[in-house]
Amino acid sequence: MSVDGMNVPVDLPPGGFYAQLDKIDAIQDYAPGRRCARFVGISPSDFSSGAFLGESGCQTYILDVSSKVLAKAMRFPAFNPIPNRALPDGAFDVLEDFWFYIKIEPSTEITDSYAYPAFTEASASYFNVMTVQIVGGLKLPLLEASHPEHKVVRASRATLSAFHVGQGMCSLYSYGDQRYLLDAGAGTPIKREVYRRRRFQDGTPFINELRTALGENEVIVIISHADSDHWRLLEWDLDLLNQAKVIYFPMGVTNLISRSKQLMGKLQALADHTFRFDSVNALSVYRTSRANTDNNGSALVAEAKCNGRNALVPGDYVYERIKSDSGADLAALAHQAYHAVVVPHHGDSASSREVPTAHKSAGPIAFFSAGTHPTYRHPRQVSLDAHTLAGYQVVNNPGCPHILRHPLL
Structure with missing residues (x-):
């Protein structure tokens, strides 16, 4: 949704998100522009009903959760406490298969964390993180191979x-x-x-x-x-x-x-x-x-x-x-x-x-x-x-x- 060409935030799902980790160490696209953990999430109702497994899919969300906030909420040490040191490849690959329940409280002010519905015109809606839990959940279906068809229209180069x-x-x-x-x-x-x-x-x-x-x-x-x-x-x-x-x-x-x-x-x-x-x-x-x-x-x-x-x-x-x-x-x-x-x-x-x-x-x-x-x-x-x-x-x-x-x- 937009006003005069400017993206505006939308309401977030009540209660928070069920989410999976995308990037353990990203940089936020919106203010405050800090280091974050990036998740892809869905609403609690789509999680509990299994709507995300259906042929029609469901609305997904992008969550940028402050690294410090997430570490505190999960009682983890800071994800990368040594300044100017790169994270080792594969260090957190194991977390990509987990489901997280991220309980939030929406905020009308800029906070350390935000989300927005993916593949829409919406911009960041801010929230405070209340709790983060690793929870059980259904595995996602694997993508099976298709048989590409492409029609070649001859060109010079x-x-x-x-x-x-x-x-x-x-x-x-x-x-x-x-x-x-x-x-x-x-x-x-x-x-x-x-x-x-x-x-x-x-x-x-x-x-x-x-x-x-x-x-x-x-x-x-x-x-x-x-x-x-x-x-x-x-x-x-x-x-x-x-x-x-x-x-x-x-x-x-x-x-x-x-x-x-x-x-x-x-x-x-x-x-x-x-x-x-x-x-x-x-x-x-x-x-x-x-x-x-x-x-x-x-x-x-x-x-x-x-x-x-x-x-x-x-x-x-x-x-x-x-x-x-x-x-x-x-x-x-x-x-x-x-x-x-x-x-x-x-x-x-x-x-x-x-x-x-x-x-x-x-x-x-x-x-x-x-x-x-x-x-x-x-x-x-x-x-x-x-x-x-x-x-x-x-x-x-x-x-x-x-x-x-x-x-x-």
Whole structure:
């Protein structure tokens, strides 16, 4: 709901939320802009009735709960008490399968925590956290593989671009007027409030070159894995959501956001598949090994071929995991030379290992999609150096306040 183009808050579910953890250490999009734990939640009535399991889905909510408030409510120590130290990968993966009951008291003033209904025009509604409990609940259904159908309209060439979206990932494969969005995420310094208002607080216009690149074309969206920094733009941008003909998540994953009523009919699962356009243009997608159970490992890895040139777009699946994957076709990607790579996991330390060979052609690119999260500190210098040493031209702009396009192929 909006007034004069400005988003306004809405009433929150009585009693609070039943929720699942998305990010243990995020940065709030609205005031007070602090570190938070990000949850996807549903109302108590939808939880108790099992409405979230139905074919129609239900209304989901995004909750940004202050890290300090959550730690106090659960009697946990501070989640990351050591300043300027990154959280270890997978440290809290076990919590992603739990249900939390977050009892709240709505507030008419800005507090440390807020929520808003996902895939709507609403903005933050604030609350105080009363209690947080881990509770039992039904498991979410796994997404089963579909059989993609795509109609090829012949075009002269394909292109691949990556976008600076802060602490997130987003790339676009185009073949003529056909659009394939590889991840649709964003994060600090890109903020939901600024994105939706299309301007900063001082009135300066927010530049969104992704919107320009998409135009009004129908889009096929391929999400590498379930973390919100790889799909948040679909929630922020209802025009983009409406343009999406289909949204693919990895086969065999589950996530509470997938039960959103606004995604019903669009969301499907994808395993290995190649979208082939002609003899020199194709987009190949590979499902990672089922042995990998963490979010980053339960993923889709893409290889884009444009006019005989190729790029690796692995999401958060780092190179050494590609090399050791039990799928032969996916593991083979580690042994190719590339004209471009979108560096995995935002350029963390692990992405400095097993960097693939840079193609001998002029100007192979390593694109770092990272933001200004103070504890993740992406990209790491060791990764920047490793890609430079491997022969790539490094593209890195973590503080970019706009969504800007960078051609890769």
